[in-house]
Amino acid sequence: xxxxxxxxxxxxxxxxxxxxxxxxxxxxxxxxxxxxxxxxxxxxxxxxxxxxxxxxxxxxxxxxxxxxxxxxxxxxxxxxxxxxxxxxxxxxxxxxxxxxxxxxxxxxxxxxxxxxxxxxxxxxxxxxxxxxxxxxxxxxxxxxx
Numbered sequence: 133x134x135x136x137x138x139x140x141x142x143x144x145x146x147x148x149x150x151x152x153x154x155x156x157x158x159x160x161x162x163x164x165x166x167x168x169x170x171x172x173x174x175x176x177x178x179x180x181x182x183x184x185x186x187x188x189x190x191x192x193x194x195x196x197x198x199x200x201x202x203x204x205x206x207x208x209x210x211x212x213x214x215x216x217x218x219x220x221x222x223x224x225x226x227x228x229x230x231x232x233x234x235x236x237x238x239x240x241x242x243x244x245x246x247x248x249x250x251x252x253x254x255x256x257x258x259x260x261x262x263x264x265x266x267x268x269x270x271x272x273x274x275x276x277x
Contacts, residue, residue, distance in 0.1 A: 137189040140182060141265035142217075143230065143257045144194060144210040146172045150257025153186050154265045159272075161265035163258035172209050176220070183221050191217050194230030194264040226268060233263040 136157035143150035148166040164182070167174050182188075193214040196206045211227065218225045234256065 138187050139190045139192060139265065139268075140186055140188045141192040141228075141261045141268065142194065142213070143233065143260035143264055144172070144196070144206075144213050145169060145257060146206075146209075148257045149174050149213075150259070150261035151182060152258060152261035152265045154269065156190075156269075159269040161262045161269065163262040166257035172213065174213075179217075179220075183223075188221065188223060190224050190226070191221070192226045192228050192265055192268045193217065194233065194260070195227040197229055197231055199231060228264050228268045228271070230260070230264050230267075233260040233267075 136155060139154045139156065141152040141154065141161070143152075147169060149169050150166050151164045152161055153164055154161045167178050191214070193210055195210055196204075198204055214225045214227055217223070
């Protein structure tokens with residue numbers, strides 16, 4: 133990534149999809165919102181508006197691997213979501229390991245005053261998307277093996 137690009141990151145879920153924005157020059161990551169999803173299907177109209185508003189040139193989708201690195205059903209659905217984003221917006225997609233981001237997001241939310249008893253009413257999915265994007269930037273800085 134030589135020239136600065138705008139990136140949206142997604143924490144894919146069945147009920148909600150967290151969204152974060154970042155810019156490659158500053159390697160920033162900012163939680164935006166959690167979009168409601170119906171069995172993993174988002175409001176495409178809402179996503180269209182976000183992609184347009186943030187002039188998205190790259191997308192990062194969290195890949196919910198099992199702790200042993202294997203893929204379960206949710207991984208397949210996250211990959212399908214990433215493929216749909218690519219097909220719809222024609223931007224490159226990166227699948228990013230997101231193990232433990234929800235746990236970390238809940239910890240951050242508690243530090244910010246979240247009561248921790250109702251994540252349905254006050255979700256942390258956007259914070260998880262921010263963590264996914266932060267990990268993506270960190271991995272870009274790592275030398276290739």
